[in-house]
Structures are given as C-alpha cells and as structure tokens.
Amino acid sequence: METIRMGVVGLGGIAHIVHIPGIQGTKEGTLTAVCDIDREKLEKASQEYQIDKKYCFTSYTDMMDSGCIDAVSICTPNNLHVPVALAAMERNMAFACEKPISATLSDAERLLTAYEKNPIPAMVCFSYRYKAAARYARDLVQSGALGKIRHVYAQYFQAWGEKAPLIWRFVKSITGSGALGDLGCHILDLVRFITGLDFKSVTGQHGRFINERPLPDGKGMGISDVDDYANVMALLDGGIPATFQITRFAYGRGNYQRVEIYGEKGAIVYNLEDEDTLQMYQQGCKRKSEAFQEVSVPEKYKADQMQSFMDLILNKSDGLTASVYDGVYISRLMEKILESGESGKTIAL
Numbered sequence: 001m002e003t004i005r006m007g008v009v010g011l012g013g014i015a016h017i018v019h020i021p022g023i024q025g026t027k028e029g030t031l032t033a034v035c036d037i038d039r040e041k042l043e044k045a046s047q048e049y050q051i052d053k054k055y056c057f058t059s060y061t062d063m064m065d066s067g068c069i070d071a072v073s074i075c076t077p078n079n080l081h082v083p084v085a086l087a088a089m090e091r092n093m094a095f096a097c098e099k100p101i102s103a104t105l106s107d108a109e110r111l112l113t114a115y116e117k118n119p120i121p122a123m124v125c126f127s128y129r130y131k132a133a134a135r136y137a138r139d140l141v142q143s144g145a146l147g148k149i150r151h152v153y154a155q156y157f158q159a160w161g162e163k164a165p166l167i168w169r170f171v172k173s174i175t176g177s178g179a180l181g182d183l184g185c186h187i188l189d190l191v192r193f194i195t196g197l198d199f200k201s202v203t204g205q206h207g208r209f210i211n212e213r214p215l216p217d218g219k220g221m222g223i224s225d226v227d228d229y230a231n232v233m234a235l236l237d238g239g240i241p242a243t244f245q246i247t248r249f250a251y252g253r254g255n256y257q258r259v260e261i262y263g264e265k266g267a268i269v270y271n272l273e274d275e276d277t278l279q280m281y282q283q284g285c286k287r288k289s290e291a292f293q294e295v296s297v298p299e300k301y302k303a304d305q306m307q308s309f310m311d312l313i314l315n316k317s318d319g320l321t322a323s324v325y326d327g328v329y330i331s332r333l334m335e336k337i338l339e340s341g342e343s344g345k346t347i348a349l
C-alpha cells in the first residue's frame with residue numbers, strides 16, 4: 001500500500017484535535033514532520049507523536065524542502081493559509097488547508113490564480129461536509145425527497161465570545177472577519193453543500209459587542225476589530241429564501257449548528273448535536289400528528305476528512321471534498337455579506 005508522508009504546519013488546537021489523529025487514522029497517511037514557530041509546541045509534539053527532532057521545523061519551507069514529506073496540513077492562523085498553500089503548490093505538494101481559505105479575498109484570489117495554473121490535489125477543510133447526517137441530508141434534498149425547496153434556516157452558535165482574551169481570532173489583520181469568517185464560512189458552505197444551490201443575493205447585518213479585550217499575556221488591553229455576530233438573508237438559485245444566524249455570543253451553545261430545510265413535500269432538520277439522525281417530515285406519511293420523525297443516518301454516509309484528503313491525493317475522491325474553488329466562493333460570499341452590512345444594501349452575486 002502507498003504511504004503518504006504528511007507534515008503539519010501550525011500545532012494548535014485543530015492540528016491536535018483533528019489533523020494529527022485524522023492522519024494517524026487513515027489507511028495511507030503517516031505523520032512524518034511537524035512545524036511551528038513556537039519551539040515549546042514543537043518539542044511537545046515531538047515527544048507526543050514520536051517525531052524525530054530532525055523532522056521538527058520552525059520554517060514551513062524548510063519542512064517542504066527537506067524531502068521528508070509528500071503533503072501538508074495547513075493549520076495556522078488564517079492570514080498564513082495562502083502563503084503556506086502557495087509554497088506547497090510551488091513544490092507540487094498536495095495540501096489540506098484549514099478554513100476559511102484566507103484572511104482576505106485578494107489572497108484567496110491569488111491562490112486561485114496559482115491553482116488554475118497548477119491544479120494539484122488540494123482541499124479546504126469545511127469539516128462539516130464529513131458529518132454523516134449532512135451527507136444524508138444532501139442526498140435527500142438533492143434526490144427531490146422534499147420537492148422544491150421553500151425555505152432554508154441555518155444557525156451556527158458558539159458561546160465563548162463574552163470572556164475570551166484578544167487571541168488572533170479577534171484581530172482583523174490575522175483572521176479576516178470574526179464570527180462570520182470563523183463560523184459563518186462553515187454554515188454557508190454547509191447549506192451550499194446540502195442543497196447544491198449557489199447564492200444569488202445577500203443582505204447582511206453584522207456587529208461587535210466588545211471592542212477591547214485583555215491581551216493574552218495579561219499585560220493590558222487590545223483592540224478587537226472584527227464582527228462578533230452576523231445575520232444574513234439570502235436568495236439561493238431559483239429565488240429560494242435562506243437565512244443565517246451566526247454568533248459567538250450564545251451562552252449554552254457549545255458548537256450548535258442547525259439547518260432546517262422546508263420543501264413542498266416535506267422537511268428535514270440537521271442538527272450537529274445529533275450526528276447519527278435527522279429529523280424528517282414527509283407529506284403523506286400515516287401518523288397521528290404533524291410532528292417530525294427521527295430517521296437514522298445509514299452507515300454508508302460515514303466519512304472522514306483526512307481519509308478524504310488521502311483519497312483525493314490517490315485520485316479516488318468521492319467528489320465531496322471542498323475544493324479551492326469552494327473555498328474562494330465562500331470568501332467572495334463573505335466579502336459581499338460584509339459589504340452589504342456596511343452599506344445597508346442587498347448585493348447581487
């Protein structure tokens with residue numbers, strides 16, 4: 001069996017929680033090298049994953065040029081996604097890039113231009129595409145089980161915004177946008193993934209509750225200059241209305257993600273908290289009430305993000321991974337949502 005030697009750039013939360021265990025859980029992948037500018041994190045990773053010191057790097061280009069890896073996971077803050085991806089592309093090295101694809105639209109478009117000249121295997125980690133319930137919902141909706149779609153309502157709520165220090169996620173030059181870029185990119189992609197529909201227009205509203213936050217080193221305060229929440233009213237292909245609510249200020253909601261789709265023949269509710277089931281209503285079902293019924297998600301919809309990356313490299317992708325095109329699409333969409341929020345006008349896409 002072919003072995004794919006992976007290097008991970010950025011050893012923070014997502015690398016440890018998703019990418020590294022994900023790589024280790026694939027059939028072909030092996031974690032060969034790690035990179036972070038923080039030497040303590042490198043040392044810790046070296047011990048935790050038994051990576052030889054010679055494969056621990058503080059420079060991602062040194063890691064790529066060492067000859068010890070075939071592909072790379074990009075797990076840095078958002079403003080570094082494109083520089084690392086471009087470096088990988090220059091070396092014909094496949095990459096799995098965290099979301100959002102970049103901190104700015106111009107960076108995303110720069111990446112797209114380079115990618116079109118050299119379309120190596122590349123994916124953007126819109127991780128919820130790998131949830132079985134989302135894939136099942138996609139099949140149901142796109143096979144016409146609900147008939148023509150009438151409404152889409154989508155929410156993505158987290159709770160940590162009130163008390164967080166000024167980590168990079170609150171600094172526009174590093175992160176791009178706030179709740180919209182962090183959570184919104186997922187839910188916008190998920191609705192597009194499930195329905196198969198593109199966006200025709202958006203009316204956005206966004207705002208910030210907290211302008212100053214404690215610096216992470218405890219030495220004073222710093223400015224937060226990103227959105228804390230965003231709401232979007234959109235029209236999808238065919239004039240289908242969709243609304244989105246996105247916030248990091250929803251106490252009681254750890255990672256709450258819900259999509260409700262109502263069609264002419266029925267409805268489904270996807271809720272991230274119930275990974276193995278969907279709530280479904282089908283017109284004509286013989287039952288006493290109008291209540292939703294729980295339906296189990298068939299086994300065949302189970303998927304894994306990092307295995308999907310390996311499959312992409314090995315040219316056996318199921319075609320459901322998010323591409324560079326998808327990543328750039330969502331970046332453009334978010335730019336228009338912010339523009340609409342600033343101008344108060346509906347923007348056509």
Ligand SMILES: NC(=O)c1ccc[n+]([C@@H]2O[C@H](COP(=O)([O-])OP(=O)(O)OC[C@H]3O[C@@H](n4cnc5c(N)ncnc54)[C@H](O)[C@@H]3O)[C@@H](O)[C@H]2O)c1
Pocket residue numbers: 009010011012013014015035036037038041058060075076077078080098099100125126127182
């Ligand atoms: N797909 C998801 O659901 C999901 C969830 C969480 C985070 N993310 C994304 O993952 C990325 C990282 O988020 P995180 O929460 O792990 O952040 P983090 O702050 O915990 O980790 C980022 C790491 O990158 C390192 N780094 C910074 N500059 C570097 C450089 N030049 N070279 C190498 N390493 C460098 C930092 O030292 C840090 O260890 C972000 O883009 C974020 O949006 C995605």
